[in-house]
Amino acid sequence: xxxxxxxxxxxxxxxxxxxxxxxxxxxxxxxxxxxxxxxxxxxxxxxxxxxxxxxxxxxxxxxxxxxxx
Numbered sequence: 001x002x003x004x005x006x007x008x009x010x011x012x013x014x015x016x017x018x019x020x021x022x023x024x025x026x027x028x029x030x031x032x033x034x035x036x037x038x039x040x041x042x043x044x045x046x047x048x049x050x051x052x053x054x055x056x057x058x059x060x061x062x063x064x065x066x067x068x069x
Contacts, residue, residue: 030038
């Protein structure tokens with residue numbers, strides 16, 4: 001079953017892939033140095049969020065332990 005696009009025609013896989021290829025040529029890819037620095041930033045952010053969740057979990061666990069005694 002073909003789905004209709006905005007123009008009223010059916011979906012054409014070949015045209016879609018040609019469009020994807022054209023759009024991918026417009027993408028500005030990061031350099032190796034930029035990618036490395038972005039990776040470090042993401043890694044630090046993940047560690048920070050994990051630590052924050054761990055701290056909150058520990059606090060709530062202690063509070064629940066105190067309440068349920």
